[in-house]
Amino acid sequence: MASRVILFFIIIAVAAGCASSLGGDTLTDVLNITAVGKQPGICSKCICKDGKVDCSSKGLTKFFPQHKWAALKNFRPTIVDMSNNSFERITLMAELPIEVLNLSRCGIQAVEFAAFRPLRNMRVLDLSHNKLRYTPELIYMDVLNLAYNDLHTLFDMGVFIKLKQLTELDLSGNPLENTELRVFDSGWGSTLKILRLRSCQLTKIPRYFLGHFVNLERLDLSDNHLTRIPEDLNKVENLLYLNLNQNPIRELNIDTVVYWTIRGLAYILLKLKELHLSNMPILTEIGPGALGYLESLEKLHLSFNPQLRHISATALTRPAKNGEDLVGPMVKELYMKSNALSKVYPQLLSRWDLLTAIDVSGNPFRCDCETQWMVDVLVPIVDKLKPNASEAMVCSEPEQMRGFTMRYVHEVNRTMRCVYASNKNGAVVIKSLIGALLAVPIMAAVILLLKCGILALKRATNSDQ
Ligand SMILES: *[C@@H]1O[C@H](CO)[C@@H](O)[C@H](O)[C@H]1NC(C)=O
Ligand SMILES: *[C@@H]1O[C@H](CO)[C@@H](O)[C@H](O)[C@H]1NC(C)=O
Ligand SMILES: *[C@@H]1O[C@H](CO)[C@@H](O)[C@H](O)[C@H]1NC(C)=O
Ligand SMILES: *[C@@H]1O[C@H](CO)[C@@H](O)[C@H](O)[C@H]1NC(C)=O
Ligand SMILES: *[C@@H]1O[C@H](CO)[C@@H](O)[C@H](O)[C@H]1NC(C)=O
Secondary structure, three states: OHHHHHHHHHHHHHHHHHHHHHOHHHHHHHHHHHHHHHOOOHHHHOEEEOOEEEOOOOOOOOOOOHHHHHOOOOOOOOEEEOOOOOOOEEOOOOOOOOOEEEOOOOOOOEEOOOOOOOOOOOOEEEOOOOOOOOOOOOOOOOEEEOOOOOOOOOOOOOHHHHOOOOOEEEOOOOOOOOOOOOOOOOOOOOOOOEEEOOOOOOOOOOOOOHHHOOOOOEEEOOOOOOOOOOHHHHHOOOOOEEEOOOOOOOEEOHHHHHHHHHOOHHHOOOOOOEEEOOOOOOOOEEOOOOOOOOOOOOEEEOOOOOOOOEEOOOOOOEEOOOOOOEEOOOOOEEEOOOOOOOOOOHHHOOOHHHOOEEEOOOOOEEOOHHHHHHHHHHHHHHHHHOOOHHHHOEEEEOHHHOOOEHHHHHHOOOOOOOEEEOOOOOOEEEOOHHHHHHHHHHHHHHHHHHHHHHHHHHHHHHHHO
16 A cells, blocks of 8 residues: 555656746646646537637537637637537627628527627638527628528518628428518618528518519529419519529410410519429419510520429420510520420420430320320430430320330330310310311410410500500
8 A cells, every 4th residue: 555655756756847948938838738638628529620619519518608719719620510419599609700600400599699799700600400489699791591490570670781791591381471681771781692591481572572683593482372373573673593492383375375474574683593383283284485585595494393284385485586486585594394294396496406304204105196296206306315214204195105114115106196185085086187186276366365465565555654
């Protein structure tokens, strides 16, 4: 026992001598490390490396107090990831050069007033997947993610006024159905490029709301309760991307276009490159000219619309400036997968050969003389872009063609007959000569009427100005 005590003292003596020979600074460091060990700082719980503090998924249950943040001053963190922990409340932080702060998935219910104010360099704040009921006090930043919280109301505190340079805002997954989507200060909003309002239970977009975002490039309105295309879209002239997936819009038809024309929308959204109209539960029809005015459209997503039975041959055309020809956007990617389409018209696109991607699989195609062009022309295009993809283009009518793939019909050089179902009972009738003779003048008359109507409207709109 005594020898052990002596040994202990010898070790202490040696250590002390060693430390003093190394100089005072080292000794202080040793003491400092000891102090940190007793009172763990942020970097003892998290990974601090290359300006990044990674505290994600560390099972933390309390947000660090201000003095612990202050202790990171010399580390100069620019990225702090606190995601996937469990903090009820976010408290005041310290002055640090943090640019990206991730507080996603932390069960946060409240943010103390001015908690983020010391973070003057903040560019990105991720507060998604928490339990916030109110928008916290915010500071200058570029990207704000408040998605999947419990915000029932917005803009109630004018908190967004300070966000004069905001470029990206995600408010998806908040129950905003009854909120007044008001924008208090006319200044904010004009810098916004990306706005996400997915799954917000919105039944309509209030008038004048979108008008605040004159420079918006991407707008996500998917999974809401919208029954029509928001009329205010005519204010967001710079829009490149529009997502209207999963909304109960029944049809896009000439009325919609006329409606747009009156308000001048026919001549806006001219820059739109990508349109999503998929997973629409009740979308039944896309009528003549409905999408023809989107003259820059390159990517059209029209898939998984279980009721979409009809896409007009002229859905993607509009009268040319000379008023005689029909022109349309140069679509490069066309997705019309898993709808209820019995056919695709060859007139839908002027240049099928310019497509870089196409998917029309999973539709109940009627294989007759009207879809012969699909077998002859479309199958080789589809297969060239994706080998054997036309195997998923399957005939479901008439009876004798059911189950054949268009690829097979193409390979055996089959010429399909002109038959069509006359009614829902599935009776198949040979198309009568009279019908065929009548169809041409009727179609011509319809097209003429449409053109006249649109021209008249154009004149009416012009003379109004
Ligand atoms: C701990 O180290 C810091 C600098 O690294 C120094 O400023 C401070 O005085 C030290 N603390 C003690 C208790 O020695
Ligand atoms: C969140 O953390 C838990 C453990 O705390 C882990 O099991 C889970 O995978 C993490 N989730 C994510 C999305 O990182
Ligand atoms: C924040 O962390 C989550 C993972 O928990 C990640 O999915 C998300 O992209 C991160 N946000 C930012 C802005 O880096
Ligand atoms: C396409 O199908 C043929 C036979 O049907 C097969 O020989 C070929 O390997 C398939 N090609 C691809 C890329 O799947
Ligand atoms: C289909 O037509 C092509 C070209 O005309 C020919 O090469 C091929 O042998 C024909 N296939 C069948 C199964 O008749």
